[in-house]
Amino acid sequence: MTTTDTPLAGVTSRDHGGPDILCEDLVRIYSTEGVEIQALQGLNLRVEPGDVVALVGASGSGKSTLLNILSGLDKPTGGRATVAGVNLGSMSRTQRVRYQRHTVGFVWQQTSRNLMPFLTAAENVALPLLISNARERRERVGELLELLGVADVRDRRPAEMSGGQQQRVAIATAVANNPAVLLADEPTGELDDAMSEIVLDAMREASEQLGVTVLIVTHDPTIADHVRRTVQIRDGRTSTEVLRHTEVDEHGVEHLVAEEYTVIDRAGRMQLPSGYVTELGLRDRVRLELEPDHVGVWPDAERNRPVDPEHHEAGSETTGTGTRDPGDRHTAEDADPNAVFRPAKEDS
């Protein structure tokens, strides 16, 4: 049995040796009143330990469905989901409780759902430590409140804190038991822009200091500016990704560089960005050409060619501007340069 097949090999699940989140061909079908809804349609996602990733997508694209599976609240209909070496498809009820207590932490959108209203900030953070019988609780609570920048509200109850302070205490509570992965569902949904920025920075700081992997599910496209990697989900599948890194120019000035990638699955399938499809009128089929360092994608010349019976001769093809041999090939200049896909560069 491999580590990935073993649910909850260890309490912290930090040394499993693979990606912290791995979804392979994940499917979730809901059946209501005889109607089937495919919320996830073969979703693939890989998140490495320590990464902070935003998952964005339109309403109904499958974000909450994915989060429910990753948090152990729901099971996939097909495919495979592994978090910190734990196979989520084969957990018993006891293992699920341990998984939710030790392997993942959650922060929900509703500030009221994250914290016990009758406990202070310090008591809320201490609660998961108490349940898991952790030692040195007082020190851990102090460190976490300090790290999240909310040490000054340690003795206040949620109703006596701002929304941003509540969400930062919620993050401290979620990471108290040192989980491998922190899952956040619209964590800034109820906050204004300034407060959202503080909470996102706190989350990134927690990831850097504690080594926790963070997946933030959101509608909010501005969250993307705060994370290194944004994954777009469309119709129950991951479709595109944006990776950001800083580059220093010849004058020593730092620039944030964002590169968009299209996700390709294990069978080699990929979805072209809709803007490219519209721009070149791509439909039904395209012609591919393998070059040493990229693949070219061309519109179907047969379909686009105007029919001119007078010039049509057996064994030759007629183009809009003349006749050419069937062996003739389009050159890169024939097509919009946007249709040329280069392999992903190493992101430094």
Ligand SMILES: Nc1ncnc2c1ncn2[C@@H]1O[C@H](COP(=O)(O)OP(=O)(O)OP(=O)(O)O)[C@@H](O)[C@H]1O
């Ligand atoms: N319990 C359910 N029963 C039936 N259909 C469901 C259920 N939960 C979600 N769906 C459907 O599955 C699809 C994906 O829903 P999901 O809630 O995952 O999307 P989402 O991206 O989180 O949307 P939002 O941003 O609006 O929360 C939608 O078509 C939704 O109607």
